[in-house]
Amino acid sequence: MMIYKDIQESHISCTDNLSVQLRLTDEVEKSTWSTEGLPSDELSIQNGMLITHASRFPLCIDPQMQAVKWLKAKEASNSLEVLSFKKADFSRKLIAAISYGKPVLFEAVDEQLDPLIDPVLEKSYTIEAGQKLFKIGENKIEWADNFRLYLTTIISNPKFSPETMNRTIVINFNVTKPGLKEQLLNEVVAYEKPELETERKKLIQQTSENKKKLKVQEDTLLKGLTTSTGPLVDNLQLIDTLDSARAMATSIEKDLEEAKKVEENINTSRNQYMPVASTGATRFFAMSCLSSISEMYEYSLVSYTEVFCKAISEAKKDSIPQNR
Numbered sequence: 001m002m003i004y005k006d007i008q009e010s011h012i013s014c015t016d017n018l019s020v021q022l023r024l025t026d027e028v029e030k031s032t033w034s035t036e037g038l039p040s041d042e043l044s045i046q047n048g049m050l051i052t053h054a055s056r057f058p059l060c061i062d063p064q065m066q067a068v069k070w071l072k073a074k075e076a077s078n079s080l081e082v083l084s085f086k087k088a089d090f091s092r093k094l095i096a097a098i099s100y101g102k103p104v105l106f107e108a109v110d111e112q113l114d115p116l117i118d119p120v121l122e123k124s125y126t127i128e129a130g131q132k133l134f135k136i137g138e139n140k141i142e143w144a145d146n147f148r149l150y151l152t153t154i155i156s157n158p159k160f161s162p163e164t165m166n167r168t169i170v171i172n173f174n175v176t177k178p179g180l181k182e183q184l185l186n187e188v189v190a191y192e193k194p195e196l197e198t199e200r201k202k203l204i205q206q207t208s209e210n211k212k213k214l215k216v217q218e219d220t221l222l223k224g225l226t227t228s229t230g231p232l233v234d235n236l237q238l239i240d241t242l243d244s245a246r247a248m249a250t251s252i253e254k255d256l257e258e259a260k261k262v263e264e265n266i267n268t269s270r271n272q273y274m275p276v277a278s279t280g281a282t283r284f285f286a287m288s289c290l291s292s293i294s295e296m297y298e299y300s301l302v303s304y305t306e307v308f309c310k311a312i313s314e315a316k317k318d319s320i321p322q323n324r
Contacts, residue, residue, distance in 0.1 A: 024049045028215050031208035036073040039066065039179035047171050057121055057149040059109075059168040063156040064301035067173040068107060071150050075103040082107060085114045094120070095136060101144030106151045111158050113151070120149060121167035156291075175301060177281050184308060185277035189270050191312050200266050207259050210252050217249040280308050 007014050025045070033048050034040055047067070051058045060067040072080060081097050081104045083090045090106075097104045098120070113121075116137065125134040125143040132143035156174065175183075190197040224238050224245075284304050290297035 021045065021049065024053050026215075028208070028211040031204065031211050033070070033074075035204055035208050036070055038070045038074075039175075039182060041176055041179040041182065043176050044173075044179055047173055050169060050171050051150070054169045056167065056169045057151065058171050059160070059164070060150070060152040060171045060173045061156070061158060062152040062173040063154050064173070064175045065152075065154065066175060066179075066301075067150075067152050067171075068105070071105055071152075075105070075148070078103050080105055085109060090114075091116055091137065095139055095141055098134060098136070098143060098147050099141045101146040103148040104150070106149075109151050109153050111153075111155065111160055113164055117149075118163075118167065177285060180281040180284060180301075181274070181277045184280040184305070185270060185273060187305065187309055188273040188276050188312060191309065192273060193269070196266060196269055199262075200270070203259055203263060203266065207256065207263075210255050210259070214249060214252045214256070217245045217252070220245045221249075276312075 025048070029052075030040075030045060030048075033045070038044055038048050044066075047060075048070075051060075051067075051071075062068060072082070079102050081093055081102055083093055083104055083106050085106065094104060094117070096102070119134070119136060123143075125132045127133070132145070134141055134143040151168065152173075160170065186197065189200075221242060224241050228235055228238050284299075284301070287297070287299055287304070291299075
């Protein structure tokens with residue numbers, strides 16, 4: 001990063017190999033995002049950090065609908081409301097979501113947003129008697145702290161107004177070649193070796209759960225040590241808690257090491273099909289350039305993936321992957 005180079009040249013002390021990712025997310029959160037369907041390439045992880053930690057509500061440029069798919073999985077357990085400005089009752093449902101703290105997703109928005117949500121994007125609430133009160137239209141309601149708003153557009157190169165850019169954080173979810181290669185590789189392996197793809201998904205889920213458990217045990221250890229009063233050797237309850245947490249943490253770390261070895265074996269088998277996925281990704285981006293000639297040549301990733309999977313199923317069978 002340029003800023004890191006400037007810091008070094010100015011002889012200012014700083015952490016070696018400074019990474020924003022290490023400050024804003026961790027392996028537990030990234031594993032969770034992966035199980036929810038977020039691609040694991042660097043740009044997608046950065047987009048996930050922006051959506052999760054940004055102070056403004058996100059407006060995602062999402063022509064391939066990757067953000068929509070991930071957000072629906074991410075917020076499924078929180079009763080996500082999927083709305084559209086084209087439906088007459090969206091304001092009523094939005095008001096209810098703000099009051100009850102439910103997440104809201106506006107899909108396929110245009111370049112011009114409905115002015116009704118301007119105060120929502122600006123978070124124009126007032127605090128009265130310890131309560132956050134918000135006025136939208138003629139209604140004055142309570143603003144729930146856990147309310148979240150997401151907006152997505154399928155326009156690949158939108159021209160938003162300066163006001164919209166100022167009120168939201170615009171995030172580019174256009175698919176990248178590394179991310180698409182990974183997605184197409186999953187499709188190939190799911191067809192050629194479905195048991196391998198099932199094992200991979202199961203491994204991701206287990207690894208994510210184990211990392212969460214390990215984080216809980218680490219937090220338990222730190223909390224026990226920081227809140228303890230008096231000599232530690234006299235606090236028998238704390239000693240028992242620490243011993244139990246340490247034993248569980250050791251067991252989880254052992255499971256993670258085993259999972260890492262299994263993952264390496266799975267990736268070795270999957271990489272046999274990488275040339276197919278790489279070729280598929282290259283062709284998609286080559287076809288995407290045709291839209292600059294005419295809108296008639298614009299293809300969605302969903303339809304391209306369907307054609308890609310059909311081509312795999314109709315390809316000549318062979319026990320040697322290179323010959324397929």
